[in-house]
Amino acid sequence: MDIKELFAKQEEMKQKNLNAKNEKESEITKVMTFYIGDQVYGIEIPSVIEIIGVPHITVVPGIPYYIKGIINVRSKVVPVIDMRSRFGKEEKEYTDRTNTIIIEEAGVSVGVIVDEVIGVIPVFQKNIANSPDRIGVNDNKFIKYLLEMPDGIKLVLDVAKLIYDGDMYLVEE
Amino acid sequence: MAKVEPGMEAMVDVYIFETTALLEQLDEILLRTEKANEFTEEDINEIFRIMHTVKGSSAMMGFENLQVLAHKGEDMFFIIRENPEKMTDVGFVYDLVFQMSDLFKAEIDMIQNDDDYEPTDFSDMLAKLEKGAKMLKGELDGINADDSASAASPAADDTAAAAAAAAPDCTTVRVFFEDGCKMENIRAFMLINNVKESVDDVEIVSYIPEDIESNQDSANVIIDNGFILSFRAPDVKAVLSAIESSLNVESYEVIDANAQKAEEAEQAAAEAAPVQQETAAAGSPAAPSAPAPAAPKPAEKPKAESKAPAASSGGGKQSLISVNLQKLDQLHDIVGEIITTESMVISNPELEGLRLESFTKSARELRKLTADLQDTVMSIRMVPLTGPFQKMNRIVRDMKVKLNKDVELVIEGDTTEVDKSIVDNLNDPLMHLVRNCMDHGIEDTAEQRIAAGKPAKGTIKLSAMSSSGEVIITISDDGQGIDTEKVIAKAERNGLLMKPASEYSEREIQNMILLPGFSTNDVVTEYSGRGVGMDVVKSNLSKMGGSLTVESKKGEGTAFIIKIPLTLAIVDGMEIMVGDAEFTVPISVIKESFIVKRDQILNDTKRGEMIMIRGVCYPMLRLNEKFGLYSEVNDIEDGIVLLIESENRGICLFADKLIGEQQVVVKPFPKYLSQYDIKGQGLSGCTIMGDGSISLIIDVNNLIGSH
Numbered sequence: 001m002d003i004k005e006l007f008a009k010q011e012e013m014k015q016k017n018l019n020a021k022n023e024k025e026s027e028i029t030k031v032m033t034f035y036i037g038d039q040v041y042g043i044e045i046p047s048v049i050e051i052i053g054v055p056h057i058t059v060v061p062g063i064p065y066y067i068k069g070i071i072n073v074r075s076k077v078v079p080v081i082d083m084r085s086r087f088g089k090e091e092k093e094y095t096d097r098t099n100t101i102i103i104e105e106a107g108v109s110v111g112v113i114v115d116e117v118i119g120v121i122p123v124f125q126k127n128i129a130n131s132p133d134r135i136g137v138n139d140n141k142f143i144k145y146l147l148e149m150p151d152g153i154k155l156v157l158d159v160a161k162l163i164y165d166g167d168m169y170l171v172e173e
Numbered sequence: 174m175a176k177v178e179p180g181m182e183a184m185v186d187v188y189i190f191e192t193t194a195l196l197e198q199l200d201e202i203l204l205r206t207e208k209a210n211e212f213t214e215e216d217i218n219e220i221f222r223i224m225h226t227v228k229g230s231s232a233m234m235g236f237e238n239l240q241v242l243a244h245k246g247e248d249m250f251f252i253i254r255e256n257p258e259k260m261t262d263v264g265f266v267y268d269l270v271f272q273m274s275d276l277f278k279a280e281i282d283m284i285q286n287d288d289d290y291e292p293t294d295f296s297d298m299l300a301k302l303e304k305g306a307k308m309l310k311g312e313l314d315g316i317n318a319d320d321s322a323s324a325a326s327p328a329a330d331d332t333a334a335a336a337a338a339a340a341p342d343c344t345t346v347r348v349f350f351e352d353g354c355k356m357e358n359i360r361a362f363m364l365i366n367n368v369k370e371s372v373d374d375v376e377i378v379s380y381i382p383e384d385i386e387s388n389q390d391s392a393n394v395i396i397d398n399g400f401i402l403s404f405r406a407p408d409v410k411a412v413l414s415a416i417e418s419s420l421n422v423e424s425y426e427v428i429d430a431n432a433q434k435a436e437e438a439e440q441a442a443a444e445a446a447p448v449q450q451e452t453a454a455a456g457s458p459a460a461p462s463a464p465a466p467a468a469p470k471p472a473e474k475p476k477a478e479s480k481a482p483a484a485s486s487g488g489g490k491q492s493l494i495s496v497n498l499q500k501l502d503q504l505h506d507i508v509g510e511i512i513t514t515e516s517m518v519i520s521n522p523e524l525e526g527l528r529l530e531s532f533t534k535s536a537r538e539l540r541k542l543t544a545d546l547q548d549t550v551m552s553i554r555m556v557p558l559t560g561p562f563q564k565m566n567r568i569v570r571d572m573k574v575k576l577n578k579d580v581e582l583v584i585e586g587d588t589t590e591v592d593k594s595i596v597d598n599l600n601d602p603l604m605h606l607v608r609n610c611m612d613h614g615i616e617d618t619a620e621q622r623i624a625a626g627k628p629a630k631g632t633i634k635l636s637a638m639s640s641s642g643e644v645i646i647t648i649s650d651d652g653q654g655i656d657t658e659k660v661i662a663k664a665e666r667n668g669l670l671m672k673p674a675s676e677y678s679e680r681e682i683q684n685m686i687l688l689p690g691f692s693t694n695d696v697v698t699e700y701s702g703r704g705v706g707m708d709v710v711k712s713n714l715s716k717m718g719g720s721l722t723v724e725s726k727k728g729e730g731t732a733f734i735i736k737i738p739l740t741l742a743i744v745d746g747m748e749i750m751v752g753d754a755e756f757t758v759p760i761s762v763i764k765e766s767f768i769v770k771r772d773q774i775l776n777d778t779k780r781g782e783m784i785m786i787r788g789v790c791y792p793m794l795r796l797n798e799k800f801g802l803y804s805e806v807n808d809i810e811d812g813i814v815l816l817i818e819s820e821n822r823g824i825c826l827f828a829d830k831l832i833g834e835q836q837v838v839v840k841p842f843p844k845y846l847s848q849y850d851i852k853g854q855g856l857s858g859c860t861i862m863g864d865g866s867i868s869l870i871i872d873v874n875n876l877i878g879s880h
Contacts, residue, residue, distance in 0.1 A: 058754060058859070058866070058867040058868075058869065059754060059801075060842070060846065060856070060869065061800045061801060061851070061856070062849055062850055062851050062853065062854040063846060063849045063851065064849070067846070070843060070846075070859065070867055072861050072867050075509075075510040075513055075861055077842070077843050077859055077861070078843055079843045079845045079846050107844070108843075108844050108845050109843070110843075110845050163845065
């Protein structure tokens with residue numbers, strides 16, 4: 001093996017290490033965080049269309065209790081889900097801090113009512129902890145991954161699963 | 174959608190649209206000519222043109238089987254075209270062409286809907302068509318063998334050349350097309366069409382090369398030698414100017430001397446022949462898709478051009494464009510939003526109490542314009558019922574033969590316009606009803622009819638008229654009518670009776686045939702009698718917000734009456750409040766609204782409330798209880814009662830108060846909610862009000878049904 005080849009190999013290794021480091025350091029996405037009760041949850045920014053307060057909700061009969069009804073978001077009729085009651089928590093009266101986050105997945109828009117929006121944080125590969133398969137928590141199926149941040153663990157929600165909810169896969173129709 | 178060659182996907186839609194339209198046109202012509210029992214030259218040319226266009230576009234899209242099929246059909250009409258005067262009794266041609274057009278339609282349907290589309294093998298049909306062509310030729314052999322020889326035979330060229338040379342009074346021109354305009358053979362064909370259409374009394378004697386329609390390589394011959402056309406016409410100049418004005422014609426020269434003409438014709442024929450043999454050796458009648466996709470754009474053009482003259486020949490020029498329905502829906506949505514937003518601006522609470530003279534004036538102007546805009550957008554979506562009505566001609570024709578009944582279909586008011594989405598959904602119900610009239614309505618034999626004092630020929634009438642936001646379509650026959658005794662006996666057998674048979678009114682009994690699981694025909698035929706027909710028709714219609722009723726008189730006939738809304742998108746509604754929720758009730762179902770006194774209310778044994786109005790007892794439905802809403806108005810005397818009626822069933826709704834009448838734009842519930850049965854709760858959709866709030870639209874049929 002001549003010196004040139006060795007040199008090239010060394011360079012290659014260096015580059016590889018650098019790449020790996022970059023991968024850990026580089027920002028993957030941004031997540032919007034919010035409270036539901038005391039727990040901090042997040043939704044990836046690309047899914048978020050907008051954040052509004054709680055507008056007048058028109059009650060629609062014949063739908064599950066956690067879907068509060070429909071709202072008018074700039075001439076679009078959007079259903080709203082109360083996340084507290086979706087996650088089996090006790091419902092709370094809406095305040096000035098209560099927000100509706102309008103999310104969209106594959107052309108289907110849904111508003112989710114959360115206690116309070118905190119802000120937007122960048123997410124790096126190193127922050128992501130794998131989601132537990134099953135720890136017996138009822139709402140696990142909505143969690144995409146966990147974020148371990150210096151200020152605590154945040155649960156990032158899987159918007160697709162939230163919209164194409166479990167056993168009722170009829171949305172496409 | 175079927176997979177097509179890369180880059181052609183966008184064209185498939187256009188192909189399907191155009192071809193379907195052409196095939197319908199073909200059906201129409203055939204039905205007309207069959208009735209009149211004669212082919213006019215114009216008809217033959219039209220059919221020929223349709224076949225040719227279909228063939229060309231199929232080849233372009235790479236649907237080889239369809240191309241071959243159209244080609245065979247074209248061959249047959251080629252023979253007819255050459256000898257139109259001999260085609261007086263050619264009944265079998267109709268059957269053949271109808272069969273072919275059905276196969277075509279089925280195949281196109283598959284292309285449209287089937288992801289793993291596999292071309293169907295049409296060899297049976299091809300053989301039939303070939304046989305048909307041979308029979309035609311056989312008939313003609315003794316009369317004019319040479320002329321009837323199809324273009325595929327090289328010998329025809331010589332004959333044509335000789336004919337051109339022999340005819341002393343004809344004029345021959347040699348036409349050159351622009352360099353690189355491509356598909357010269359098609360252009361030459363178009364040129365002939367153009368000449369025929371623009372000049373009266375012109376007779377095309379011959380042209381060289383002769384096989385421009387079937388042989389793609391003839392384009393090369395035209396490039397080299399020009400296209401030689403011999404014609405006979407009183408006004409030669411007019412023909413020449415028609416040639417000159419044809420598209421892509423670069424130059425032409427008149428060849429005067431007969432001798433020269435013959436010589437050149439011969440030469441051209443000699444040159445054309447080898448080319449033909451070459452393709453014949455290559456196998457299939459026309460080259461496969463290869464050359465077509467290579468030049469999709471130029472190929473598209475002649476197709477469009479060939480359509481244009483046809484449209485203009487049928488009278489005044491029609492300036493139509495086809496638009497994607499999705500875009501129209503989008504436009505419609507936007508207009509709906511503009512109207513909503515406009516109300517938000519104009520009746521903005523912040524403006525209250527201000528003196529705004531010029532603002533009010535401009536606002537009025539704006540409102541007028543948006544109303545115009547809305548009307549225009551609505552009218553774009555409106556299409557006449559001609560399409561679905563004309564299709565029934567075909568059904569009657571087919572069934573007439575199969576059932577051996579002589580029936581005439583009379584169409585009235587087919588220019589009545591309804592929303593496109595409704596027309597699309599109307600085909601199946603209409604077809605079912607017409608079949609029902611043919612099968613069950615009209616008497617089995619002419620003798621029965623004559624015995625009943627009716628003309629031997631039965632009549633089925635299809636009529637449409639619009640009346641106040643609704644279209645009423647009547648399908649009636651002058652047949653035997655509904656035998657109420659038979660119906661009630663059958664209903665009893667099938668366990669459909671709810672009360673003793675003697676208590677049913679005639680009208681109720683007649684409408685029993687619309688119940689699920691009812692079919693009076695004991696024998697299942699190809700067309701009806703499966704017992705799924707009428708109730709499916711009814712439910713399909715009510716899905717569009719329509720209704721179906723039957724009126725019949727024994728011995729005189731039966732009429733099916735369809736009522737459908739003009740449009741699904743806009744509803745004239747009455748706004749009502751229940752608690753803090755707003756609802757829209759379609760005006761068309763409201764019979765009256767009134768305030769009731771407590772003592773008018775009757776209570777049944779199950780705590781249900783009823784009210785007696787003019788001798789009829791209606792159940793009372795409190796909307797707040799029905800929809801689980803909190804309302805402060807619980808005393809029946811404080812609120813308002815609406816009497817609504819639909820499909821002969823009535824109910825009274827109790828609401829807090831009326832707000833007023835308003836035209837609303839119907840929006841469906843969000844997709845996310847389609848997994849829940851909101852419709853079953855009696856709500857058909859929602860609408861956004863001027864103040865941005867949402868009002869739910871009450872679906873009266875479901876509301877009554879769910880009560």
